[in-house]
Amino acid sequence: MIKLYDYELSVNCYKVRLLLNFLLVPHKLHSIDFFPGWEHKSEWFREINPLGHIPVIDDEGFLLRDSNAILIYLAAKYDQSCRWYPVHEPSRLGEVSQWMMFSEGTTNTASAARLHDSLGYEFDIEACREGAHKLFRVLDEHLWFQEQNGSSWLCSGDDPTLADLVIFPDVILSEEGGISRVGYPAIRRWADRFRHLPDFSLMAGVLPT
Amino acid sequence: MVEKRCEDPVIRDLWHPVAAVPDVVDRGPIRTQLLGETLTVQSKEGGDICVTEEAVQGTGASVDGVSLTPTLPTLQKFGFVWTSLGSPPDSLFDIPEFQESDRWYENSGSFRVHTSAGRAVENFLDLAHFPFVHEGYLGERPYTEVKDYSVATKEGEIWANGCEFYQPIAAVSATEGQVTQYSYRLAHPFCPLLYKTSPLNRERFDVIGIFVQPMTEERACAHQFLCLLDESNDDATIKRFQAVIFGQDKPILENQVPKRLPLEPRAETPIRADKTSIQYRRWLYDLGISYGVVRGSSPEQISVT
Numbered sequence: 060m061i062k063l064y065d066y067e068l069s070v071n072c073y074k075v076r077l078l079l080n081f082l083l084v085p086h087k088l089h090s091i092d093f094f095p096g097w098e099h100k101s102e103w104f105r106e107i108n109p110l111g112h113i114p115v116i117d118d119e120g121f122l123l124r125d126s127n128a129i130l131i132y133l134a135a136k137y138d139q140s141c142r143w144y145p146v147h148e149p150s151r152l153g154e155v156s157q158w159m160m161f162s163e164g165t166t167n168t169a170s171a172a173r174l175h176d177s178l179g180y181e182f183d184i185e186a187c188r189e190g191a192h193k194l195f196r197v198l199d200e201h202l203w204f205q206e207q208n209g210s211s212w213l214c215s216g217d218d219p220t221l222a223d224l225v226i227f228p229d230v231i232l233s234e235e236g237g238i239s240r241v242g243y244p245a246i247r248r249w250a251d252r253f254r255h256l257p258d259f260s261l262m263a264g265v266l267p268t
Numbered sequence: 269m270v271e272k273r274c275e276d277p278v279i280r281d282l283w284h285p286v287a288a289v290p291d292v293v294d295r296g297p298i299r300t301q302l303l304g305e306t307l308t309v310q311s312k313e314g315g316d317i318c319v320t321e322e323a324v325q326g327t328g329a330s331v332d333g334v335s336l337t338p339t340l341p342t343l344q345k346f347g348f349v350w351t352s353l354g355s356p357p358d359s360l361f362d363i364p365e366f367q368e369s370d371r372w373y374e375n376s377g378s379f380r381v382h383t384s385a386g387r388a389v390e391n392f393l394d395l396a397h398f399p400f401v402h403e404g405y406l407g408e409r410p411y412t413e414v415k416d417y418s419v420a421t422k423e424g425e426i427w428a429n430g431c432e433f434y435q436p437i438a439a440v441s442a443t444e445g446q447v448t449q450y451s452y453r454l455a456h457p458f459c460p461l462l463y464k465t466s467p468l469n470r471e472r473f474d475v476i477g478i479f480v481q482p483m484t485e486e487r488a489c490a491h492q493f494l495c496l497l498d499e500s501n502d503d504a505t506i507k508r509f510q511a512v513i514f515g516q517d518k519p520i521l522e523n524q525v526p527k528r529l530p531l532e533p534r535a536e537t538p539i540r541a542d543k544t545s546i547q548y549r550r551w552l553y554d555l556g557i558s559y560g561v562v563r564g565s566s567p568e569q570i571s572v573t
Contacts, residue, residue, distance in 0.1 A: 067511045092504040094511070095291060095377040177380050177518070179300070179489070235518060237382065263515025 061086040062117040064107065066093035068177075070170045070228040071126040072114045073262045077224055078130055080260040082137045094178055127159050130221050142218045154214040158222030164194050165229035172236025184237075191229075191238045195246060198226070202245035211252050219256065227253050231265050274303035274485075276559035280354035282457065285479040285491045287349045288375040292317055301483040302353065303559065307340070309349055317342060319351040347375060348479060348491055361425075361455035365475045365495050376492040376507050378481075379514045382522045384560040385458045385482035386529030388490050390548060391521050392460045392478050393452055395433050396541040401516050405509075408436045408445070414541035426454040426551055428544040439474060440501045440509045442467040452544055457552060458482065466497045485560040486527040490514070532564025 063079070065072045065088045079086045091113055092098040100111045108115045108124045115124045116133075123129050134144035145151040168190035174180040175187065205212065213222040231250055233240060240247055253259070254268050261267060274280060280303065287298045287309045297310030299322075306322040319340045340351045345360050365371065381388055391397070395414050398407025411434040419428045431450035438448045451463045451473075461477035477493040492510055530536055531553045538546050552561060 067508050068515050090504040090508040092507050094507075095288065095375050096503065096507065097295075098504065176382060179298075179378070179380055181299070234522065263512040264519055266519060 061119075062089055063087070064089050064091050064099075064104075064113050064115040064117075066091050066099075066113055067263055069093060069113060070166060070173075070232060071112075073228045074126045074225055075114045075116065075129050075133070076262070077228075077260055078133055078143065078221075081143070081224075081256070081258050082133065083258065084133065084137050127162075127225065130225065134221060143221050143224070145216070145220065151214055151216055151220070155220045155222045158213050159225055161194070161198075162222075162225040162229065165191065165198075165226055168194060169229040169233045169236055169238055172238060173232055174236075176236050187236065188238055191233065191236070195230070195233075195238070195240070195243050198230075199243040199245045202249045206245060206248070211249070213249075219253065223249075223253055228262075228265075235264060272304070274305075274353070274559050276303075276557060277354060278556045279303065279457075279482065279559045281352060281356055282354075283343065283350040283352050283356045283360050284458070285348040285350050285481050286319060288378055288491060289317065289344055289347050289349060290375045291378070292349060300481070300489070301487070302351065303482055304484050305353065307351070309351075317344065317349050319349065321353075346479070346493055347373070348493075361459070363455075363461065363475060363477075363495065365473070368495075370497065372496045372498045372506065373494065374503050374507070376494050376510050377514075378489050378491045379511075379518075380483070380487065380489045381518055382487055382527070383524060384486055384528045385480040385488040386549075386552060386561055387521060387524055387527065388478065388480050388488045389454075389458055389460050390529065390545045391517055392462075392490075393428070393454075393544045393548060394542070395431060395450070396539075397520070398433060398435070401520055402513060405437050405513065405516075406435050407433065416540065417543065419543045419547045421547070421551070426452075426544070426547055428452040428547075438464065439467055439496065439498070440506050441496075441498045454548060454551070457555060457557065461493070468497050468499065472497055482560050526562060528560050528562050530562040530564060532562065535562065535564060 061084060063075055063086055093113060098104060099113050105111055107122065112124060114126055114129060115122060116129050123132055131144055135146060141147060144155060168187050171182050172184060172187035172191060175182045175184045212219045214220050227250060230246060284302055286300055286302055286307060292298055292309050293311050297308050300307055300309065308320050308322060309317060311317050319342050320337050321340065324337060341356055343350050343360065346366060350360060399409045399412045403409060415432050417428055417430040429451050433448055434445060435448045436445045438446055446467060449465045453461045455461060458480040459477060461475060463473040463475055466472050466474050474497060475495040478490040479493055481489040481491065483489055498506065531549045
């Protein structure tokens, strides 16, 4: 069975849990004392991931780190419909990759602000919030145009993809970092649609619908 | 944002928790805020921990390279560093269970929340939100009733006794749902504790508390205190449970308006289940606390119209 080295309040771990649950892949969680114990920086964990980051998965001995890499692997292996990661559709695959790159930005701004405000990380909080708002404006505008074209999701097509999945956690928890979504109506509608997907899973801090 | 200086003498004279000892020793120095002032908490040779105010750093003279910056009063208790910006009492309250050798005790995290210390304390005292906010953990619909309980003040502390609640997973050590008996204790205006039936030994109690640090009037840090009877669960599992509960409370707490706790009894509408918080608000009023609260008019001045 897949083992996920996990911490409940980590957005990057949440991304992996979301996909495992959407795909109904059996898995077990190995809780890492990320906070306050910093177990991800411990000697034993650095043997699993020398970078000292979570999440990491262990799929019958195959170790993989970095949430985006893990998600691509899980989708390619366990999603027979190729819905989440459309490997056979070059243009949509390009779109998904583009927004997965974009999510590095939302994680490093919106979710960094959250770590500052909740767990006391020493970041430049004003820069984090300003950076998040710049990205949220781009996201909101894009989603508005998608809606005008009859599409509910970030990429073309009828189904959500990994693009939506990786950006959703940074967005839905942004208020914990002092980043209001009041000014982004298209983002709010998109996040609501995402939360209503079948087999959607919660994390602490994400309110049920 | 520039915080105005805290002029409230009552709150300045209290002992306040500012950091967990292991956090300072392993990853110090730690910069934090107390009552709007920025503090540095760091360990010194010999195991002592000192707390200094940033505003006065560099203003003191130095002799042979050693800074004479005045340090704040400091004590270490329950695994935390406590300090005060005023003249604190000689000692801090006691928790006798903390001395029992068969209990699990670990640094379980200091979580920050964008609300006043009073709001954070009040949330901790509330049973009624369990089935809605912590569904599947500390409560479960349709078991939403809060049975009547008693609240009394004794020896300068508030105690709520006889609280009962059905819980599907009362603690990590639980294997089935149980009716959990609670007592709440307020030993300090920002240190609520609860004593709850242990899933392992129904004659004894797990002691759980938060020691809340008022960082500013509208920001607080909840230092988690756990003193549990738990034989089998590993640290990460217990801490994960605490992180889940905190993570669920956080958005609810941060959406309460105003962020400062209203003390005027009619500012918000309490129900019978809120007896402890009514007593808590009155206690803060009687102590004369004005920081992080909305005092309003005196409870005695309210007339029924």
